[in-house]
Structures are given as structure tokens and as C-alpha cells.
Amino acid sequence: MHAITKTKPVPFLDLSAQYKSLEAEWLAAIRETGARGSFILGPNTQALEKEFAEYVGVKHAIAVANGTDSLFLSLRALGVGKGDEVVTTPFTFFASAETIDMAGATPVFADILPGSLCLDPASVRARITAKTKAIVTVHIFGYPTEMGEIMEIAKKHKLAVVEDCAQSFGALHNGKVVGSIGDTGSFSFYPTKVLGCYGDGGMVTTHSDAVDERIRRLRNHGAVKPFVHTEIGMNSRLDEVQAAVLRIKLRHIKDDIAGRQKVAQEYTQRLAGSPVKTPSLPKNGTHVFNLYTIRVPKRDAVRQALTDAQIGTSQCYPQGLHLQEVYKHLGYKPGSLPACEHATTETLSLPIYPGMPLDHIERVCEVLLEAVRG
Known part of the structure; x- marks a missing residue:
């Protein structure tokens, strides 16, 4: 047992040591980005999307501005809107439910399992109605939800499934990385996360070409090409500097x-x-x-x-x-x-x-x- 200093503070989180180990690569990436002059949706973002999709095991990964947007854009791309209900957990950060309201739908809260603190499939089943459109399940604290039962419920009732993976990047369920099991996976790169950047950032993962295409459109003001807009979207784009640090951290x-x-x-x-x-x-x-x-x-x-x-x-x-x-x-x-x-x-x-x-x-x-x- 090491000697314990009674007055030595213990921080809840200390990212400084990790930063020091990455500092040279990080500063080089900033210089390279500045010299290139491409700061939004450039080559680093494109490369990160490819590398991220490969790691998670999905066909597509779409970089967005933050984790909240990744949830909201997932719901919109899956057709969730006014009059719909979405079942989710009450034991989570507010964004998991807030984005359901933002999409125009109503959150319906199911209970959790005492062991995992994730959604209780039995409680989810009890809350399915004719209005239910989707399930947002949260892999809380890094623990993967029991996705087998969740996906069975979704298949039976023809529901979309959004995996909120904000706290669980890299977690495995039955050999699959979370974010590759539902219709979409939603990730946050807030600095405190398992994979965090030095600011805000997010990602959506999907196997669906249609969902990928729509989220790419929605994240950029609903534009199909410059100055041509087919629907109301938003500005939710990851910048090149954050994409660069995420590529470095993904390697580690x-x-x-x-x-x-x-x-x-x-x-x-x-x-x-x-x-x-x-x-x-x-x-x-x-x-x-x-x-x-x-x-x-x-x-x-x-x-x-x-x-x-x-x-x-x-x-x-x-x-x-x-x-x-x-x-x-x-x-x-x-x-x-x-x-x-x-x-x-x-x-x-x-x-x-x-x-x-x-x-x-x-x-x-x-x-x-x-x-x-x-």
C-alpha cells in the first residue's frame, strides 16, 4: 500500500496528462489544418468519418457539431415527429429526452434495471402504444444495454431504435460495438467522454444509405448542393481542428x-x-x-x-x-x-x-x- 497524503486533492477528472502525451501531434495537426485553409467538413472530417465507421462496424458515420445534435438528427432522419411517442430512460442526461421534444414527439419514460441502470425491456414493452415510433436506449456510464430484447421489441412493433452511445464509445454487446446494432448510434465527443475532443463534437452511425444521406443534408441546412435546399435543416458541422484531435485520440x-x-x-x-x-x-x-x-x-x-x-x-x-x-x-x-x-x-x-x-x-x-x- 502506498503512503497516503491526507490533504492531497483528488480531481474527479484530469485530462492534462493525456493532453501532454498528445501535444506534439495535436499542435502539428493544428498547423497542418491552418496551412491547408480548410476548416469545416474538410479532409480530416472525411477521414474521421471513415475511420470511425470502421471502428464501430457500420457502413456510415456522419460527423456533427455535438452529441445533442446527433440524437436530434437521428430522430428526424428516422421520421420521428409531431404526434409520435418515443420510449426512453429517465435515468440519463437531459438531452436523451430533450431531443425527442425537439423533434416534435413526446418522450415516454420506462424504468431501468437495478443492476445495469439501463432500460428495462419489460418496462419498455408495457409502454408501447399505437403512437410509439421509436426507442432511444442509453448505454449508461459505459455499460451496454441488453440490445437483444430491445431489438426484438422494436421488430415486433416496427419501431426505430436509436442507441445513445454518448457515454459508451467502444463498449461491446455480444461482440458488436455499441452504435452498430440499432438504426442509428449517437455519440458525443464532449471532453469528458471515453473518446472526447477539445470542445464539442458528435457523430451519428448507421447502416442505412437513406439515413446517411438525410443526416448529411440536415446537418448542412437541408442543402443537397450549395444554395439548393430541399428541406429545413440546421447548422451542425464538425470543424477540422476537432476532427484532427479525434483522429489522433482514436488511434490510442x-x-x-x-x-x-x-x-x-x-x-x-x-x-x-x-x-x-x-x-x-x-x-x-x-x-x-x-x-x-x-x-x-x-x-x-x-x-x-x-x-x-x-x-x-x-x-x-x-x-x-x-x-x-x-x-x-x-x-x-x-x-x-x-x-x-x-x-x-x-x-x-x-x-x-x-x-x-x-x-x-x-x-x-x-x-x-x-x-x-x-
């Missing part, structure tokens, strides 16, 4: 994922046998640990103890989306989705990132175990 992604998994393993070993419930691992896939999220009783007191010890944490998520003020009109009440509501009282995300020092892991565990046992 296997090591980065392995680094996250190593930190997770260290946590799990040290917390075994304690009151702390560590993250479940999928039986038919791999967890990439965008977040290492535990469940503990008296979560708020435990989090405060970690904060007092200068250890960064995150509470994902403090309230299910079905109980948020913005969705009050949908009529959900406390107790409507019990598994989600219970999870929001217990979940706490600990620091995790590739290369996290072992003494930081040990310090987090020491303070955490003292708090839960005290």
Missing part, C-alpha cells in the same frame, strides 16, 4: 479504454466485501467505464465526506427526468418508476480516467470506506 482509444478498465478493477477489488455496491459487469459484453458509479446508502453524507477530503465526485443523476419540472405535464408521480427513483438516492460517481494514479485510487477508497462504515 484501445489503450485509453484499457486504462479506464484497470482503474475500475482497482476500485472494485478494494471495495469488495464492503457496503459499497460496485458497478455490475455485462454478461455478454464489455463496460468501458466512462463513469465508475457506485451505489451507497446515505449517499449524500458519503459524498460530503469525500468533498470534505477534497475528492471530486459527481451525482449522476439526482432526479429522474420523469419527475423534472419540465415534464410535469406528462403526469408522472413519485413511485411511477421505482427502480430509477431508488437509484437516484444511491448513485455516486467516483474519479476515473486513464492513467489515474494508484495513490489517488487508494485515497478515494480509504475515505469512502471510512464514510460508509462510520
